Amino acid sequence: MASGTHDGGAGTAGGSGDRVDVRSCRERERARVVPPSLPPTAGRPVVTAPRPPGVPRTNHYPLGMAPNATTPDARSTRHDDVHEVVDEQLRRSRQRYTIGRRQLVELLLSLGRPVTIPELLTSGASQSQSSLYRNLAILEQCGAVHRIASTDDVARYELTEELSEHHHHVVCSMCGRIDDVVLPPSIERALGEAAEQAREQRDYLVDSHRLELVGTCATCS
Numbered sequence: 001m002a003s004g005t006h007d008g009g010a011g012t013a014g015g016s017g018d019r020v021d022v023r024s025c026r027e028r029e030r031a032r033v034v035p036p037s038l039p040p041t042a043g044r045p046v047v048t049a050p051r052p053p054g055v056p057r058t059n060h061y062p063l064g065m066a067p068n069a070t071t072p073d074a075r076s077t078r079h080d081d082v083h084e085v086v087d088e089q090l091r092r093s094r095q096r097y098t099i100g101r102r103q104l105v106e107l108l109l110s111l112g113r114p115v116t117i118p119e120l121l122t123s124g125a126s127q128s129q130s131s132l133y134r135n136l137a138i139l140e141q142c143g144a145v146h147r148i149a150s151t152d153d154v155a156r157y158e159l160t161e162e163l164s165e166h167h168h169h170v171v172c173s174m175c176g177r178i179d180d181v182v183l184p185p186s187i188e189r190a191l192g193e194a195a196e197q198a199r200e201q202r203d204y205l206v207d208s209h210r211l212e213l214v215g216t217c218a219t220c221s
Contacts, residue, residue, distance in 0.1 A: 079106065079109055082105065082109060082159070082163050083097075083102065083105065085144075085162065085163060086101075086102075086105050086139070086142075086144045086163065089142040089143050089144050090138075090139075090142050090144075092142065093138075093141060093142040095138055095142060098135075100126075100127045100131060100135055101135050101138070101139060103125065103126065103127075104120070104125065104132070104135055104136065104145075105139070105144065105159070105163075107120055107123055107124065107125060108145070108157065108158060108159050109159065110123075111123060112180065113158065113178060113179050113180050114146075114148050114150075114156035114157060114158040114169070114178040114180075115156055115157060115158070116154055116155070116156050116157075117129060117132050117133065117136070117155075117157075120132060120157075136157055140157075143160060143162070144159065144160060144163060145157050145158070145159060145160065146158055146159070146160045146161075148169070150171055150176035150177075150178055151171055151172070151173050151174075151176045151214070152175065152176030153176075154176055156176075156178055158180075164180075165182065166182075166188075167180045167181060167182050168180070168181050168182075168183060168210060168211040168212065168213070169181065169210070169211075169212050169213070170212075170213040170214075170215060171212055171213065171214050171215070172215065172216055172217035172219075172220055173215065173216060174216055174217070174220040175217060175219065175220050177217050177219070179217075181213070183211070191209050191211065192209075194209075195209055
C-alpha cells in the first residue's frame with residue numbers, strides 16, 4: 001500500500017508520486033551561463049600616446065558628429081529634411097513636388113553654389129531647358145530657390161538659406177561665377193553691428209544681410 005507520508009529528507013520533496021530533486025535544480029541554476037562583464041577599461045577615458053613633435057593636432061569626433069560632417073548618412077539625413085521642407089513649401093503654394101523638381105533640388109544640394117541653367121543641364125538635369133525655367137520659377141515662388149544676377153548678367157540659382165545655411169558670396173568679375181563663403185562668427189557679429197549703425201543713420205529696420213565679395217576666380221586669374 002502506497003504511503004501518504006511526506007519525505008522530509010534533505011534536498012527532496014514528494015507529493016502525488018512526483019519527486020523533485022531541489023539540490024539538482026540549484027546546481028543547474030548556478031551552472032547557467034553568466035553574460036560576460038564589461039572590460040576593465042569600460043567607462044574610463046581613453047589615454048592616447050603623446051603627440052610626436054612636428055605632427056599637427058587633429059580633432060577626433062565620433063562618426064557623423066564632426067562639425068560639417070559629410071558622411072553618407074549625414075548627407076542622406078540632411079537631404080531628406082530638405083525634401084520634406086520643399087514639399088511643404090510647394091503644398092502651401094498648391095503645387096506638387098514632381099520628380100523633375102525633386103531632381104532640381106537634389107542637383108542644387110550637390111553642387112553647393114549658385115549655378116546657371118546650362119550648368120544644371122551639364123550636371124545631369126534630365127529635363128528640357130524650358131522645363132528647367134518653369135520649375136525653377138515655381139521653386140522660387142514658393143521660397144525654396146533664390147535667383148541671383150551676376151556680373152555677366154546671367155541668372156544663377158541656389159537653395160535659400162532656410163534649406164542650406166547662412167552664407168555670403170564671392171563673385172568673379174570676369175566670368176560671373178559665384179561661390180558660397182561662410183564667414184567666422186567674429187565677422188558676422190561685426191556685420192550685425194554695422195546693421196545697427198545703418199538703422200541709426202537711416203532709420204531702417206534691418207532683418208537680414210548679404211555680403212558680396214568681388215574678385216577673380218582661379219580659372220580666370
